[in-house]
Amino acid sequence: MANFFEQIFKEKKLAYAIFDHDLILSERSRNFAQTIQSSSIDPRSPIWDIFPELIGSEDQVYEVLYNRQKKYELEKINKYSESGKLHYYQLTLLNLKDTSYVPKLLCVVADTTAETSLEQAIRQQKYEIELLQASLSSYGQYSSNSILGESKRIQEVREIVGKIARIRNTTVLLQGESGTGKNLIARAIHQTSMLPKTPFVEINCASIPSTLLESEIFGYEKGAFTNALMSKKGLLEEADGGTLFLDEIGELSLSLQAKFLTFLETKTFRRLGSTHEKSVNIRVIAATNKDLKEAVGNNEFRQDLFFRIDVVTLKLPPLRELENDVIIIANHFIHLFAYDFRKKVKGLTNNAKSKLLNYSWPGNVRELRNVIERAVIFAEGDKIDANDIILTEEKGIDEPSHRFTLPDNGLSLFEIEKNLLLDALAKANGNQSRAARLLGLTLDTFRYRIKKYHLNL
Amino acid sequence: MDKQIKISKKICMLGTFGVGKTSLVRRFVYDKFDEKYLSTIGVQISQKQLPPMKNSSAGRTERLNLILWDLAQIEKFNNVIKNYFRGSQGAIIVFDVTRLKTFKETDVLLKSYLEMNPKSKLVFVGNKTDLVKSSELDLEQFLRLSESYQTSYFLTSAKTGKNVGQLFTHIGKLLLEAD
Numbered sequence: 026m027a028n029f030f031e032q033i034f035k036e037k038k039l040a041y042a043i044f045d046h047d048l049i050l051s052e053r054s055r056n057f058a059q060t061i062q063s064s065s066i067d068p069r070s071p072i073w074d075i076f077p078e079l080i081g082s083e084d085q086v087y088e089v090l091y092n093r094q095k096k097y098e099l100e101k102i103n104k105y106s107e108s109g110k111l112h113y114y115q116l117t118l119l120n121l122k123d124t125s126y127v128p129k130l131l132c133v134v135a136d137t138t139a140e141t142s143l144e145q146a147i148r149q150q151k152y153e154i155e156l157l158q159a160s161l162s163s164y165g166q167y168s169s170n171s172i173l174g175e176s177k178r179i180q181e182v183r184e185i186v187g188k189i190a191r192i193r194n195t196t197v198l199l200q201g202e203s204g205t206g207k208n209l210i211a212r213a214i215h216q217t218s219m220l221p222k223t224p225f226v227e228i229n230c231a232s233i234p235s236t237l238l239e240s241e242i243f244g245y246e247k248g249a250f251t252n253a254l255m256s257k258k259g260l261l262e263e264a265d266g267g268t269l270f271l272d273e274i275g276e277l278s279l280s281l282q283a284k285f286l287t288f289l290e291t292k293t294f295r296r297l298g299s300t301h302e303k304s305v306n307i308r309v310i311a312a313t314n315k316d317l318k319e320a321v322g323n324n325e326f327r328q329d330l331f332f333r334i335d336v337v338t339l340k341l342p343p344l345r346e347l348e349n350d351v352i353i354i355a356n357h358f359i360h361l362f363a364y365d366f367r368k369k370v371k372g373l374t375n376n377a378k379s380k381l382l383n384y385s386w387p388g389n390v391r392e393l394r395n396v397i398e399r400a401v402i403f404a405e406g407d408k409i410d411a412n413d414i415i416l417t418e419e420k421g422i423d424e425p426s427h428r429f430t431l432p433d434n435g436l437s438l439f440e441i442e443k444n445l446l447l448d449a450l451a452k453a454n455g456n457q458s459r460a461a462r463l464l465g466l467t468l469d470t471f472r473y474r475i476k477k478y479h480l481n482l
Numbered sequence: 483m484d485k486q487i488k489i490s491k492k493i494c495m496l497g498t499f500g501v502g503k504t505s506l507v508r509r510f511v512y513d514k515f516d517e518k519y520l521s522t523i524g525v526q527i528s529q530k531q532l533p534p535m536k537n538s539s540a541g542r543t544e545r546l547n548l549i550l551w552d553l554a555q556i557e558k559f560n561n562v563i564k565n566y567f568r569g570s571q572g573a574i575i576v577f578d579v580t581r582l583k584t585f586k587e588t589d590v591l592l593k594s595y596l597e598m599n600p601k602s603k604l605v606f607v608g609n610k611t612d613l614v615k616s617s618e619l620d621l622e623q624f625l626r627l628s629e630s631y632q633t634s635y636f637l638t639s640a641k642t643g644k645n646v647g648q649l650f651t652h653i654g655k656l657l658l659e660a661d
Contacts, residue, residue: 077549078527080490080492080549081568081571082565082568102526102527103522103524103525103526103527144523148554152500152519357621361619
């Protein structure tokens with residue numbers, strides 16, 4: 026009779042095990058271990074070792090054991106076989122009544138691999154499509170989001186990035202002081218204009234000696250020079266189908282400028298030591314903190330290359346011109362560093378905000394990032410205070426270049442102060458907050474002085 | 483000598499499809515990562531024992547065995563799901579930092595989970611950080627969530643393993659402290 030049941034269980038892809046009132050294994054079908062994908066089962070194992078999925082459901086298990094609950098079921102339990110194949114089973118717990126009146130627990134395991142695998146395949150297809158759609162629609166979203174700020178200047182930058190992104194093959198020139206985020210903008214342009222997973226290859230022309238830069242950009246063939254033991258792809262080939270970002274292009278040597286110009290015009294090049302021409306499809310984004318027009322005038326930069334890369338030029342504003350964006354960007358860095366350092370810093374006190382707004386930020390966003398990193402480390406409370414903010418230029422305030430020497434015949438402090446206020450307003454196009462910052466004053470102090478000198482604006 | 487106690491705790495991995503729940507568990511338990519996406523159906527249960535931890539309030543060293551319930555995307559809350567959630571003492575709620583939508587989709591699920599397990603410890607996780615630069619991460623959502631649920635959040639990459647060990651150790655500590 027037992028064999029008969031075993032046969033039926035096997036055919037129906039079922040297996041069973043019986044646990045005594047202490048929930049220790051007492052009996053099982055021959056196919057039990059195989060059905061739950063277990064290589065070996067200790068004959069006196071507690072139920073929790075065989076079915077760790079029941080940990081946390083102890084109450085339900087005992088309710089069934091003592092017949093206070095009819096059954097307890099867990100569906101679609103995943104188990105990998107030793108060969109790595111995924112199996113699914115359903116576990117049902119039932120109270121087992123027998124003549125001894127000692128409660129026992131019957132565990133029935135049903136192998137549901139066939140039907141669940143089908144469901145898995147359907148869902149897999151559905152989710153893969155949704156994931157692909159999501160990745161296509163959100164691609165670039167993070168990059169444009171990464172241009173932080175609400176000022177007019179930043180909105181203009183975002184707008185131009187959007188326009189540039191629509192035209193894939195135009196060369197773009199990014200100009201701006203060091204630390205204004207040229208690299209970030211280059212990535213934003215790349216991500217908003219290219220398909221996912223297309224390469225973004227960057228090189229800082231100032232960081233590699235001119236002699237090596239040529240082979241880095243154009244690649245070389247085996248034997249092209251003494252140490253060329255094997256052929257190597259250059260960055261142009263690495264960037265094929267995507268973007269090549271040349272940072273500090275103003276540092277390229279004149280001979281390399283000529284070679285690069287040829288590439289830009291023909292989209293073809295030769296590896297060093299090769300006679301074979303290669304062509305690639307890439308967008309070039311160049312960046313510089315130099316005035317390239319001036320470099321052309323000084324014969325440091327080829328005029329023809331300048332005209333070739335000056336098709337679409339995006340001038341990145343320095344941080345000091347971004348008004349309240351300083352606070353927005355600072356808050357972003359606070360969140361980042363608070364997370365990294367596991368600190369509960371959430372924002373800035375009003376004094377700290379005022380200190381940040383009244384600083385000229387010669388190192389731009391890079392400097393702001395460093396200042397905030399340090400401030401988060403040293404902040405005691407949940408807000409960064411002015412004392413936590415150490416600004417680089419504070420140290421240099423007594424340097425000779427900042428000193429004003431009184432002329433021998435004296436001067437009128439009244440007139441100088443008045444003129445400085447007017448100058449600052451003119452430079453800030455009438456924007457009082459910006460003018461106050463140019464003079465290192467708070468807005469209130471600035472307004473007080475305007476009133477003091479009866480400057481009717 | 484200090485007595486060591488072995489304790490098992492059930493933790494549910496929650497989140498919408500494709501956020502990397504299975505990958506996080508796989509990285510933590512087996513130190514492996516698979517580029518190919520395989521959607522989970524039902525539940526996959528894995529276990530891993532954490533190194534011994536001192537429970538100062540209980541005055542003993544404890545070895546915590548984490549029973550990780552990696553749950554499939556839950557499309558309908560029913561008795562099957564109730565049984566999955568039952569007895570869970572911790573939940574790791576996973577989002578994909580490249581898909582903002584995944585934040586919104588978890589809200590209802592989390593409420594249902596907390597109705598069944600109101601004392602459960604929670605940790606929020608932004609996974610797939612290898613796909614975005616840190617400066618591009620939008621942390622506002624995590625800050626809001628962790629503040630409203632008074633818990634912490636982690637930014638992880640199952641692919642590189644970044645913060646994965648720290649995440650599970652952290653929830654383990656929370657569970658021991660709660661005992």
